[in-house]
Amino acid sequence: MALVVQKFGGTSVADADRIRNVARRVVETRRAGNDVVVVVSAMGKTTDELIRLADQVSSTPYLREMDMLLTAGERISMALLAMAIQDHGLDAMSLTGSQAGILTTNAHGSAKITEIRGDRVRAGLDEGRIVIVAGFQGVDPDSKEITTLGRGGSDATAVALAAALSADACEIFTDVDGVYTADPRMVASARKLEEVSFEEMLELASSGAGVLMARSVEFGRRYNVPIHVRSSFHDGPGTWVKEKTMEEAVIRGVAHDASEAKVTVHGVPDKPGVAVALFEPLASEGVLVDMIVQNVSNAGTTDISFTVPVEQLDAARTIAQTVAESVGAAGVDVDENIAKVSLVGAGMKSETGVAARMFRILSDHGINIEMISTSPVRISCVVRGDQVTEAVTSLHDGFDPPRMSAVNS
Amino acid sequence: MALVVQKFGGTSVADADRIRNVARRVVETRRAGNDVVVVVSAMGKTTDELIRLADQVSSTPYLREMDMLLTAGERISMALLAMAIQDHGLDAMSLTGSQAGILTTNAHGSAKITEIRGDRVRAGLDEGRIVIVAGFQGVDPDSKEITTLGRGGSDATAVALAAALSADACEIFTDVDGVYTADPRMVASARKLEEVSFEEMLELASSGAGVLMARSVEFGRRYNVPIHVRSSFHDGPGTWVKEKTMEEAVIRGVAHDASEAKVTVHGVPDKPGVAVALFEPLASEGVLVDMIVQNVSNAGTTDISFTVPVEQLDAARTIAQTVAESVGAAGVDVDENIAKVSLVGAGMKSETGVAARMFRILSDHGINIEMISTSPVRISCVVRGDQVTEAVTSLHDGFDPPRMSAVNS
Numbered sequence: 176m177a178l179v180v181q182k183f184g185g186t187s188v189a190d191a192d193r194i195r196n197v198a199r200r201v202v203e204t205r206r207a208g209n210d211v212v213v214v215v216s217a218m219g220k221t222t223d224e225l226i227r228l229a230d231q232v233s234s235t236p237y238l239r240e241m242d243m244l245l246t247a248g249e250r251i252s253m254a255l256l257a258m259a260i261q262d263h264g265l266d267a268m269s270l271t272g273s274q275a276g277i278l279t280t281n282a283h284g285s286a287k288i289t290e291i292r293g294d295r296v297r298a299g300l301d302e303g304r305i306v307i308v309a310g311f312q313g314v315d316p317d318s319k320e321i322t323t324l325g326r327g328g329s330d331a332t333a334v335a336l337a338a339a340l341s342a343d344a345c346e347i348f349t350d351v352d353g354v355y356t357a358d359p360r361m362v363a364s365a366r367k368l369e370e371v372s373f374e375e376m377l378e379l380a381s382s383g384a385g386v387l388m389a390r391s392v393e394f395g396r397r398y399n400v401p402i403h404v405r406s407s408f409h410d411g412p413g414t415w416v417k418e419k420t421m422e423e424a425v426i427r428g429v430a431h432d433a434s435e436a437k438v439t440v441h442g443v444p445d446k447p448g449v450a451v452a453l454f455e456p457l458a459s460e461g462v463l464v465d466m467i468v469q470n471v472s473n474a475g476t477t478d479i480s481f482t483v484p485v486e487q488l489d490a491a492r493t494i495a496q497t498v499a500e501s502v503g504a505a506g507v508d509v510d511e512n513i514a515k516v517s518l519v520g521a522g523m524k525s526e527t528g529v530a531a532r533m534f535r536i537l538s539d540h541g542i543n544i545e546m547i548s549t550s551p552v553r554i555s556c557v558v559r560g561d562q563v564t565e566a567v568t569s570l571h572d573g574f575d576p577p578r579m580s581a582v583n584s
Numbered sequence: 585m586a587l588v589v590q591k592f593g594g595t596s597v598a599d600a601d602r603i604r605n606v607a608r609r610v611v612e613t614r615r616a617g618n619d620v621v622v623v624v625s626a627m628g629k630t631t632d633e634l635i636r637l638a639d640q641v642s643s644t645p646y647l648r649e650m651d652m653l654l655t656a657g658e659r660i661s662m663a664l665l666a667m668a669i670q671d672h673g674l675d676a677m678s679l680t681g682s683q684a685g686i687l688t689t690n691a692h693g694s695a696k697i698t699e700i701r702g703d704r705v706r707a708g709l710d711e712g713r714i715v716i717v718a719g720f721q722g723v724d725p726d727s728k729e730i731t732t733l734g735r736g737g738s739d740a741t742a743v744a745l746a747a748a749l750s751a752d753a754c755e756i757f758t759d760v761d762g763v764y765t766a767d768p769r770m771v772a773s774a775r776k777l778e779e780v781s782f783e784e785m786l787e788l789a790s791s792g793a794g795v796l797m798a799r800s801v802e803f804g805r806r807y808n809v810p811i812h813v814r815s816s817f818h819d820g821p822g823t824w825v826k827e828k829t830m831e832e833a834v835i836r837g838v839a840h841d842a843s844e845a846k847v848t849v850h851g852v853p854d855k856p857g858v859a860v861a862l863f864e865p866l867a868s869e870g871v872l873v874d875m876i877v878q879n880v881s882n883a884g885t886t887d888i889s890f891t892v893p894v895e896q897l898d899a900a901r902t903i904a905q906t907v908a909e910s911v912g913a914a915g916v917d918v919d920e921n922i923a924k925v926s927l928v929g930a931g932m933k934s935e936t937g938v939a940a941r942m943f944r945i946l947s948d949h950g951i952n953i954e955m956i957s958t959s960p961v962r963i964s965c966v967v968r969g970d971q972v973t974e975a976v977t978s979l980h981d982g983f984d985p986p987r988m989s990a991v992n993s
Binding site for chain 1: 600603604607634637638640641642643644645646648649650652653655656657659660662663664665666667668670671676677678683704728
């Protein structure tokens with residue numbers, strides 16, 4: 176008998192009908208002979224509604240109370256799902272993050288999972304029950320305070336729970352079919368991948384493929400939990416994320432991300448300590464810096480460019496201007512009209528010429544490259560925002576990842 | 585510095601505006617120099633909405649999961665109230681029933697409070713915080729399962745918490761101004777009582793005065809916690825429920841209850857064991873029998889009448905018919921068109937002639953009495969349902985409880 180952890184997000188449990196659908200899928204998995212642990216998010220718009228209420232009663236809600244408030248969301252969805260499963264004649268029980276032993280740091284609103292005890296989950300399984308666990312939430316064991324995990328928290332709960340229970344698989348049910356070679360809304364020829372390695376998925380997640388957050392993939396990789404990303408609306412297979420794929424494709428896919436902006440500090444004196452002066456205050460203010468590029472020194476000064484989420488651009492600019500003044504730089508420019516295009520594939524570690532070919536394809540399409548950053552399994556280029564579709568499409572056509580994947584899967 | 589427990593019901597926290605109003609009242613109480621513990625119910629219609637969702641996903645929802653579901657309601661209101669208080673610059677923290685140490689039996693949906701630990705409540709107060717506790721919910725210490733207390737549960741939480749913390753008073757904020765000498769919607773001359781004894785309030789609550797449930801009054805009496813029933817919409821004083829009133833009024837008020845029906849078993853053989861045969865199965869099926877009247881024996885048979893809540897009439901009739909057959913009774917009649925009218929007042933213990941005067945007043949108004957039951961501080965008569973307004977009005981006029989109360993308060 177296999178143990179499967181199944182995670183259903185907010186859209187999958189948005190109303191009573193969908194909860195009954197989820198119950199049917201869980202019951203099928205159980206009747207097929209598996210032990211099942213289910214992780215659920217809050218129903219559809221519940222979290223948004225609770226945040227709206229909080230804004231109506233307080234100008235600056237305390238994070239501790241926000242966590243108390245928002246964790247009501249999963250409590251509702253998990254209890255309803257338990258009832259819907261019980262209606263099929265199977266035994267089910269719901270557990271809060273605290274009851275399931277999801278221990279976290281004390282950072283309200285963005286806690287990290289430190290340990291999963293899971294005693295009551297195991298006891299429930301031993302009694303033949305389907306156990307439903309609230310995603311997104313946990314408890315700080317020192318203060319006994321309820322915490323939430325922040326963005327992508329329910330996926331992290333599911334994968335971490337699967338790791339702690341030594342589950343055979345973790346299934347992430349979502350509103351897309353799986354991981355694609357490119358965004359199918361942008362590239363008509365994009366194809367679903369049957370499998371992708373943890374390393375590739377990490378790069379894809381960090382490069383704009385929103386289907387799975389990097390923190391969940393990181394958990395999967397660390398504890399070697401195979402993750403199946405699949406649709407909650409039909410039974411077809413999705414994409415398996417696992418340690419080794421059968422053979423490494425050179426290029427697994429093309430990702431893009433238009434949610435960042437670029438900050439450039441011009442005429443920075445080229446001397447030790449300048450980068451620290453800039454990126455330490457950015458980090459301490461919580462600005463999520465993605466790419467950093469520093470050009471070669473020219474007459475004793477250099478330009479430093481970096482990208483940040485658009486919603487943090489104002490904070491980043493303010494900090495950059497202060498630092499620029501204090502280190503004697505020439506000035507600060509910002510640019511919101513950019514997009515990042517990334518080629519991802521574990522095969523490029525042993526393949527030469529991938530970068531050159533990427534630059535050639537972009538150049539042939541009249542697309543200027545403004546920043547470049549690379550990892551062993553990824554090459555990212557920042558281009559003009561209004562050229563992103565052409566960049567993604569031409570790279571997808573030029574590298575033909577669907578065919579390569581098909582050959583290798 | 586006094587310690588006050590304030591309880592706000594669902595209508596008092598029905599939306600963001602009302603929650604802000606409640607926060608203002610709590611803050612005023614705190615700024616007046618009191619330590620404050622607040623007990624809240626779920627917002628307005630939240631509980632009804634959650635029950636509707638449960639009905640949509642399951643034909644017979646498990647009670648354990650209903651408790652998990654419904655306890656999300658207070659979690660939302662208490663977190664929002666904490667935020668609204670924090671917005672005034674005061675420190676506040678919300679605690680679930682489990683966190684506040686509200687220990688209960690394991691009867692999901694109708695648990696009884698067995699102990700209140702309250703460690704985290706006291707710690708919060710010691711740190712200068714306003715502590716908000718979820719009403720209606722607790723935890724079974726053996727199974728660690730979350731429970732709910734059933735009808736009137738939030739009032740019970742508040743009074744029990746006040747008892748455990750040795751609070752100076754428990755304020756129950758509600759949508760009425762206090763306890764009246766009669767239902768003010770029925771009797772224009774009804775007046776608000778300034779105070780009423782626990783004993784009288786118990787009889788009033790059991791006789792149809794819905795403002796406070798008997799179980800809360802019972803807690804108040806056992807631990808001698810003065811309870812102040814007052815309006816959540818204005819600052820005026822309400823009614824104090826306490827051990828001794830300054831002087832006992834003969835009649836404190838007239839209560840009525842039209843929510844019961846009458847069952848009569850005719851021609852019951854007058855021999856030992858017949859009452860047991862009837863009332864044991866009723867009790868074991870959970871039928872809440874209120875008044876019981878057995879007439880004097882006539883030619884070896886007697887009639888037994890009793891009243892039950894209208895919604896339990898069908899169950900009561902079925903049981904009565906089975907028993908009637910097995911003991912050889914003549915038959916069973918039921919009557920939904922009845923009402924119970926009660927005079928309540930601790931002074932009638934030492935006063936003679938109250939019952940005679942009550943019967944005279946009803947008779948003078950052409951109102952037939954169908955059943956009578958008495959306690960040391962109460963006389964109840966069952967009359968025709970369509971005569972209830974005339975019965976209450978004529979008794980209120982005849983005994984003039986407003987004047988008597990005014991004299992004594």
